[in-house]
Structures are given as C-alpha cells and as structure tokens.
Amino acid sequence: MKKEIRFWNGSIAVSEGAIVAGCRFFAGYPITPASDIAEYMALRLPQEDGIFIQMEDEIASIAALLGASWGGAKVMTSTSGPGFSLMQENVGLAAVTETPLVIAEVQRAGPSTGMPTLVGQGDVMQSRWGSHGDYETIVISPSSPQESFDLVIRAFNLAELYRVPVIFLMDECIAHMSERVVIPPKEEIEVVERIKPNVSPEKYMPFQPVNDIAPMATAGMGYRVHVTGLTHNEKGYPMTTSPEVQEWMVRHICDKIRKNEHKIRDIEEYRMEDAEIAIVAFGIVGRSAKAAVKMARRHRIKAGLIRLKTIWPFPESYFESMADSIKKFIVAEINYGQIKLEVERAVHGKASVELLPKFGGAVHQPMEIYQKIKEVKNGN
Amino acid sequence: MEIEARANPMDKYLRADRIPHIWCSGCGLGIVLNAFLHAIEELNIDLDKLAVVSGIGCTGRIAGYINTDSYHTTHGRAIPFATGLKLANPEMKVVVISGDGDLFAIGGNHFIHAARRNIDITVIGVNNYNYGMTGGQLGPTTPLGARTTTSPYGNIEHPFNLCHVAHAAGAVYVARWTVLHAIRLKNSIKEALNKRGFSFIEVIAACPTTYGRRNKMPDALDEMRFYREHSVIKHGIDPSQANIEIGKEIVVGKFVDIEKPTFNEAVEELKKKVKKK
Numbered sequence: 001m002k003k004e005i006r007f008w009n010g011s012i013a014v015s016e017g018a019i020v021a022g023c024r025f026f027a028g029y030p031i032t033p034a035s036d037i038a039e040y041m042a043l044r045l046p047q048e049d050g051i052f053i054q055m056e057d058e059i060a061s062i063a064a065l066l067g068a069s070w071g072g073a074k075v076m077t078s079t080s081g082p083g084f085s086l087m088q089e090n091v092g093l094a095a096v097t098e099t100p101l102v103i104a105e106v107q108r109a110g111p112s113t114g115m116p117t118l119v120g121q122g123d124v125m126q127s128r129w130g131s132h133g134d135y136e137t138i139v140i141s142p143s144s145p146q147e148s149f150d151l152v153i154r155a156f157n158l159a160e161l162y163r164v165p166v167i168f169l170m171d172e173c174i175a176h177m178s179e180r181v182v183i184p185p186k187e188e189i190e191v192v193e194r195i196k197p198n199v200s201p202e203k204y205m206p207f208q209p210v211n212d213i214a215p216m217a218t219a220g221m222g223y224r225v226h227v228t229g230l231t232h233n234e235k236g237y238p239m240t241t242s243p244e245v246q247e248w249m250v251r252h253i254c255d256k257i258r259k260n261e262h263k264i265r266d267i268e269e270y271r272m273e274d275a276e277i278a279i280v281a282f283g284i285v286g287r288s289a290k291a292a293v294k295m296a297r298r299h300r301i302k303a304g305l306i307r308l309k310t311i312w313p314f315p316e317s318y319f320e321s322m323a324d325s326i327k328k329f330i331v332a333e334i335n336y337g338q339i340k341l342e343v344e345r346a347v348h349g350k351a352s353v354e355l356l357p358k359f360g361g362a363v364h365q366p367m368e369i370y371q372k373i374k375e376v377k378n379g380n
Numbered sequence: 381m382e383i384e385a386r387a388n389p390m391d392k393y394l395r396a397d398r399i400p401h402i403w404c405s406g407c408g409l410g411i412v413l414n415a416f417l418h419a420i421e422e423l424n425i426d427l428d429k430l431a432v433v434s435g436i437g438c439t440g441r442i443a444g445y446i447n448t449d450s451y452h453t454t455h456g457r458a459i460p461f462a463t464g465l466k467l468a469n470p471e472m473k474v475v476v477i478s479g480d481g482d483l484f485a486i487g488g489n490h491f492i493h494a495a496r497r498n499i500d501i502t503v504i505g506v507n508n509y510n511y512g513m514t515g516g517q518l519g520p521t522t523p524l525g526a527r528t529t530t531s532p533y534g535n536i537e538h539p540f541n542l543c544h545v546a547h548a549a550g551a552v553y554v555a556r557w558t559v560l561h562a563i564r565l566k567n568s569i570k571e572a573l574n575k576r577g578f579s580f581i582e583v584i585a586a587c588p589t590t591y592g593r594r595n596k597m598p599d600a601l602d603e604m605r606f607y608r609e610h611s612v613i614k615h616g617i618d619p620s621q622a623n624i625e626i627g628k629e630i631v632v633g634k635f636v637d638i639e640k641p642t643f644n645e646a647v648e649e650l651k652k653k654v655k656k657k
C-alpha cells in the first residue's frame with residue numbers, strides 16, 4: 001500500500017485516526033466546538049461495521065463507553081469543557097476499573113458556558129484532576145490535523161496498553177483548521193491490541209497486574225469478572241474497609257502510569273540545542289511559539305521551543321534536567337496559568353518561569369511571544 | 381451424629397465466596413435475587429453470555445453476588461453502561477438490576493431514553509419506596525405522606541408511578557410484582573428475558589430497616605402481610621391507572637407486552653445499507 005494525502009481538518013483527522021486505531025464504538029452528545037467529530041463518526045462508523053450512538057447527555061456517553069469497552073470494543077467520545085465536567089465521575093470509574101477509553105476534548109474558552117465558538121486551553125488541570133481521589137490519566141495534545149491523526153492512534157494504543165482513560169486534548173483551532181494530512185501505508189501504522197488473559201477462569205485474577213498491567217477479560221469470554229467502582233482487590237471484589245487494599249489499588253492505578261512516564265513522554269524540541277530561553281507551549285500555541293522562536297533567532301536571541309505532545313503524566317524529570325542549562329522558561333498557554341505551575345514545580349527553583357497567558361477567545365500572536373522573549377532576555 | 385454438608389443447588393449461580401451478603405434480615409432483595417436466579421436456571425441461560433449491571437444502592441449490590449460478568453457502576457448510570465455493553469457485544473444478554481432512586485432519580489433520564497430507543501435489555505427496578513443504602517431518605521417513589529429521614533413530617537412530593545413512566549417512554553414489556561409474588565415474579569423475569577427490546581419489571585420490596593419502621597411496618601412480615609391483603613392482579617390494565625398510594629391497593633400484573641424494532645436491529649440494518657465494499 002502507498003501513503004495517501006488528504007486535506008482534512010483536525011476533527012476529520014482525529015476521527016479517521018481513531019478508525020485506523022480500531023475504534024468501533026462512539027457515544028457522544030453534541031457540543032461546540034466538538035460536534036464535528038460526532039457528526040463525522042455518525043457518517044463513518046456504520047460504514048466500518050461500527051456503532052455510533054448519540055446519548056442523552058455526556059454522563060450517559062462516557063457510561064456507554066465504559067460498557068462498550070467492557071463489551072470488548074475500542075471506544076471514543078468527543079466533548080468540550082462543559083461536557084467533560086459532566087463526565088468526571090465516570091472518568092474516575094474508568095481509572096479504578098482500568099477501562100481503556102479515549103475522550104477527544106476540544107477545548108473552548110471557559111469557565112462555564114464561556115465562549116462556545118472560540119479557542120481556550122483551560123482544561124489542562126481538569127483533564128488530570130477532574131475526578132475525585134487519586135488516579136492518573138494520560139493526556140495528549142496535537143498541534144495540527146496531521147498530529148490529530150497520528151497521535152490519536154497513539155492515544156488508543158496507550159489506552160489499551162495501560163488500561164487507562166486517555167484524554168485527547170485538542171483545541172478549537174486545531175479541530176477546525178484544515179491542512180495536508182499524510183496517511184502512512186497501513187502496514188507502517190502500529191496498532192496495539194488489548195492484552196487478554198491466557199490462564200483458565202479458575203486461575204484468573206482480573207486486577208492482578210502482570211508486568212504492571214492486568215490482562216483484561218471482557219464480557220462473554222467466560223471469565224465471569226466482577227467489576228466495581230468500590231475499592232477492590234486483585235479479584236475485583238469490593239474491600240471497602242481495608243486500608244491495605246485501598247493503598248494497593250491506588251498505588252497500582254497511579255504507579256503503572258508514573259513509572260512509565262518516560263515511555264509515554266512525547267516532546268518536540270525546536271532550536272533547543274543552544275537555547276538560553278525556552279518557550280513551553282502545546283496545541284495551537286505551539287505554532288505561534290515556533291514562529292516567535294524564528295523571529296528571536298533572526299535577532300540573535302538564543303530562544304527555543306519545548307512543545308508538549310503529552311501533557312500528563314507531566315515530564316517532571318525532563319524539566320528538572322533542562323533547568324540545569326536553561327535558566328529562563330516562558331510558558332505560553334490560553335489560560336491564566338496551568339502548565340506554568342507544573343513547570344515551576346518541576347524546575348525546583350533552578351530557573352525562572354514566567355507565564356504568558358491568554359484568557360481564551362484568541363491565540364497568542366508570534367509577535368507577542370517574541371516581545372515576551374525580548375523582555376525576559378533584557379530583564380537579565 | 382454427622383451432618384452431611386450439602387451445597388445449595390443455586391450455589392453455581394452465586395459467588396459463594398462473597399456470601400454472607402450485606403443485606404438486613406427481612407430485606408426483600410434476597411427474594412428478588414432468588415427469583416432472578418431461578419428464572420435464569422429455568423431458561424437454561426448460558427452464564428458466560430449473561431451480564432448483570434447495577435448502579436449504586438442496596439439493590440446495586442446484587443451484581444456482585446451473581447456468578448456472571450457483573451458490573452457495579454456509578455450511581456444512576458447502569459442503563460447507559462448496559463447500553464454500551466449490549467451494542468458492542470450483542471450476543472450478551474444484558475440485565476440491569478437497581479433501585480428506585482438509582483434508576484428513577486439520578487438515573488431517570490437514562491431510563492426514559494433507553495426505553496425510547498428500545499435498547500435490548502431487561503431492567504429490574506426494585507422499589508422499596510426509599511433510599512435504603514444511605515439511611516432511608518425520600519426518593520422518587522416515596523408515597524405521599526410517608527415518613528423518611530428527609531421527609532420527617534411526611535412526604536409532600538408526588539411520587540412516580542414507575543410502570544406508567546416505562547410505558548409512556550416506550551418500553552415493550554412492563555410488569556409489576558411485589559416480593560410476595562415470588563413465583564409470578566420469576567415467571568415474569570423469564571418473559572422479560574425472552575423479550576426483544578426494552579423490558580421493565582418493577583418489584584415492590586420490603587425495606588424494614590429504613591422504610592418500614594418509620595411507616596408503621598417495623599417487621600418485614602408486616603410489609604408482606606400488607607402485600608397479601610392489598611395487592612390485586614390486573615393484567616393488561618393501563619398502567620396510568622395503577623398509582624401507588626399509602627394504605628391503598630397495589631395493582632400488580634403484566635401491563636404491557638408489545639413488539640417494536642430494537643435499536644440493535646436498526647443499527648444492523650443501517651450498517652448493511654451503508655457498508656463500504
């Protein structure tokens with residue numbers, strides 16, 4: 001097979017990528033600016049022997065994903081901030097029941113109903129801390145339609161590999177912009193399948209990790225698994241008065257991600273080889289930041305870009321070691337300071353970290369970021 | 381003297397290692413579970429192809445005791461979970477067993493929409509007139525005037541008539557029984573399990589611990605006695621005529637049994653129509 005070239009927006013690219021990754025079940029509820037994904041999946045999934053269902057709300061949508069995932073399918077929904085808020089209780093259920101699923105979250109400007117048609121990046125913390133209790137998610141952020149396609153395949157692979165909810169954190173601009181998308185030949189695309197148990201039902205422990213991850217027996221395989229959101233032991237049985245089991249379970253669902261952060265990590269570095277000032281950005285802002293770095297370089301300022309393609313688990317050790325050589329970080333994000341707090345925490349006071357916020361509704365212009373670079377440089 | 385230990389013939393349907401269960405003595409839930417297990421036994425249902433989904437509550441614990449794939453979800457969300465499971469894995473028989481509060485307060489929206497879509501699942505709703513698990517608060521089925529921990533002066537809200545709701549929302553099979561009608565309940569569950577589409581059975585169940593004792597029926601037997609004296613079987617009656625009021629007769633029976641294409645069938649037809657060559 002040859003590679004193919006398409007002219008797609010981010011919404012189509014993420015949908016087609018999901019289908020390539022094996023997604024055959026989509027449940028969602030319309031919300032701007034994420035509805036295009038649901039509409040496109042409604043068109044495409046029946047052609048691929050898949051199922052699309054528009055549910056009565058976002059709580060139902062994610063509950064249906066959980067059910068379908070336990071039914072054996074690879075599953076996705078799409079939403080934006082308000083809908084994502086509604087989903088949070090069941091994000092927690094997915095985390096403790098170790099249910100693979102993907103949420104394409106197209107960020108708009110919040111809080112609350114906010115600015116439905118305009119861009120925002122204010123859901124960074126929600127995608128990590130939105131549900132109650134201790135748990136981990138994986139969060140991926142694309143900067144183009146091409147990455148919407150490529151990285152959503154990775155999102156499915158990671159969801160299946162680590163049995164974890166993965167949030168595909170897009171933004172309005174990326175979802176709606178159209179660009180050239182190259183589809184590699186099928187045989188070059190890596191698709192990860194869920195690990196199934198290979199022991200008899202009598203010996204099977206549904207939540208006992210084997211190399212960090214427990215093989216997953218879905219409905220109808222004959223393993224007769226009990227799945228509960230209550231604190232449970234390796235057998236899946238509720239243990240609601242045992243602090244020991246609680247510790248074991250919480251450590252497991254967190255550590256399987258924390259321990260593998262370096263494998264999950266995906267960062268683009270641009271002009272970082274000799275950089276003295278680093279811009280940190282993700283999503284649409286990664287693009288204006290790159291233009292700003294080019295401007296700075298034309299003026300002989302040694303600036304570089306660190307673009308986060310995975311946001312959570314946060315690459316703490318990466319930033320800590322970067323801070324040995326980089327003494328100035330500028331975090332440009334369309335919110336009032338979210339990733340900035342993480343960078344600050346990770347550099348342990350070894351470098352200064354400045355926020356360049358946008359409050360939603362607009363993207364940083366390259367010139368604004370360049371001005372900030374100059375300011376930080378001159379502030380020597 | 382030696383007593384021979386004999387396994388209960390129903391043990392194979394239970395996760396015996398999880399017994400004893402958490403329910404109070406006198407609770408109606410054991411009868412519901414028993415009726416369900418006998419129904420699957422008499423239908424000879426393959427336990428590997430049966431999934432039981434529950435929400436949260438005393439009733440919600442049922443899923444954890446049955447020896448099948450069983451899913452104890454979040455409060456109110458058993459039906460959309462079951463919807464996803466059934467659509468993704470149509471060869472499974474999917475049953476939701478949950479409480480009145482779970483299915484009709486926090487999860488009410490999901491109930492009506494699953495019935496409207498005619499999702500091919502069976503829902504057994506255990507109506508004990510209150511929130512048992514959380515200590516006996518009022519719920520959407522608490523009769524007018526009844527005392528609960530959050531209606532200490534008597535309930536001033538109008539309750540739902542669950543069978544009427546199910547019928548209006550489009551369920552293809554609707555029945556109501558009390559836990560006194562154990563055999564009829566079992567037969568009704570068998571019918572519902574064999575039905576294509578969204579079937580609903582309301583089971584009126586005793587909750588002596590948090591409801592009965594605040595409503596002049598402190599003993600489980602008081603409630604059973606009440607069912608015996610006050611329930612009347614009226615098959616085929618319009619469910620809107622079967623409201624539940626304190627001290628009045630409880631109308632039970634099979635109210636609705638109709639045919640309608642299911643969502644699964646519609647999806648399969650759609651797929652055939654649009655499939656890429």
Ligand SMILES: Cc1ncc(C[n+]2csc(CCOP(=O)(O)OP(=O)(O)O)c2C)c(N)n1
Nearest residue numbers: 436437438439455479480481482511512513
């Ligand atoms: C989101 C959420 N809200 C509230 C609760 C607390 N809660 C647990 S069970 C329950 C009510 C259960 O009532 P019902 O469904 O009638 O079941 P029963 O215990 O009577 O069988 C409530 C409110 C919860 N677990 N989750």
Ligand code: SF4
Nearest residue numbers: 403404407438512587
């Ligand atoms: S509180 Fe009521 S419903 Fe719950 S176990 Fe006790 S009797 Fe049964």
Ligand SMILES: [Mg+2]
Nearest residue numbers: 479480508510
């Ligand atoms: Mg109840």
